[in-house]
Amino acid sequence: MEEITLLRLPNQLQIAYQPVPWSHTVSVGIWIGAGTKDEEEGEEGIAHFIEHVLFKGTKRRTGRQVAQLIDALGGNIDAFTEKELTCFYMRVLPEHLPQGLSLLKELLTEPLLRPKDIEVEKSIILAEIQNLEDTPEELVGEIFFEALWDGHPLSRPILGSKESVKRFRRSHLVRFMRKHYVPERTVIAGAGSLEPAKFIDLVSRHFGDWQNRTNTYERSEQPPIPSPSLRFVERQTEHFYFTFGVHGFPVTDPIHYPASVLDIIVGGGASSRLFMEVREKRGLAYAIGSLSAAFKQAGFFAVGGSCSPSESEKVVKVIAKELKRLCQNGVGKEELERAKTQLKLSIVMAQESVTGLMMRLGRQIHYFGKPIPVEDIVRRIDQVTADEVVSVARKLFGSKFAASLLGPIKDSEAERLVAILNNECQV
Secondary structure, eight states: OOOOEEEEOTTSOEEEEEEOTTOSSEEEEEEESOOGGGOOTTOTTHHHHHHHHGGGBBSSSBHHHHHHHHHHTTSOEEEEEOSSOEEEEEEEOGGGHHHHHHHHHHHHHSBOOOHHHHHHHHHHHHHHHHHHHTOHHHHHHHHHHHHHHTTSGGGSOTTOOHHHHHHOOHHHHHHHHHHHOSGGGEEEEEEESSOHHHHHHHHHHHHTTOOOOTTOOOOOOOOOOOOOOEEEEEOOOSSEEEEEEEEOOOTTSTTHHHHHHHHHHHHSSTTSHHIIIIIIITOOEEEEEEEEEEOSSOEEEEEEEEEOGGGHHHHHHHHHHHHHHHHHHOOOHHHHHHHHHHHHHHHHHHTTSHHHHHHHHHHHHHHHSSOOOHHHHHHHHHHOOHHHHHHHHHHHHTSOOEEEEEESSOHHHHHHHHHHHHHHTOO
16 A cells, blocks of 8 residues: 655645555545534534534535535535544545535535524434434443443533434534634545545645634543443333443553454454353343444443343343453463454455545544554554453453443342442452
């Protein structure tokens, strides 16, 4: 793979580009350094709302014209909002890149934000919130952050609440965008078939005149303090849904590598300990797995799944037993190598997609300030030892677990399940 070009324009906007000789398309992402955690009290869900409503039209195009142009370019222009980032991205043929960049520039800097469009979008977002509330596995995952980091901006749901969304007005959206949608907080990452000089020239031509504002938001970020608690939704579902997790490490902490290996060993594949013990050996659950993830200032490690309500106590006890056994007895050589191979493959596979390359590049610039060569990542994974994995496991699982639970049980039973895990997992 060819070298990555990284530069900063006079307006402080960063551009990162990786040419891909075998590709016939170009993938571009405009990464805004703002997400759910940048919302103030009363603004819950506004970052996600803005990402949606910008497609309703600009000062030059109606919403219908925006949609028609997106389809004319191949239909591969979209956006998403995360806890810390918002990304507007596209994958187009090289000859369509100028039009695509022009459209994205309009969406970000010349949005119409008509009150009637805002009201229409409210209905759409309210339906999206309702859909999440009607999907138990998604709802449990969302309220887990409240159980782990209650009160911190990272604990807020990306969609916001029905109450907060109903309150949004044009002035609220404009104020948020003036604070956060500025070039000094933006990275434009790309990968694909164009020569670097041509890509840089096109991006500079379209975004070089984008100006920062004097009232740009100055953040004083405080890392979340773990406040593990229980969030329980009593609902007459056929299954019992659960997420148990602990406070982890920031994405910039090197310990993130052994934590990722630990994740695969615990619940990341068909040969993982929880999958084998909970599902294959005992048949206690259909869905069981783990997740290690990280943000700029903190991370988390979680175990989640679903089972029959009558089997919930057995499942929790097996989870506790397996986590404790790993901390006490360590990790086998073959098990460690399998996990490292899985992790390396997932990273290398992303290199085979221009969109995957663009996504990794955009995140790396935001979190690390520079691209991290995939060779360096693979080398660090190879260096992970069994002792490192066990050390991380002991740090994580020695903490009190937060829990989000949903199902046809009572409050007292939910509290008892969390107590079982916290008591029986202690090493």
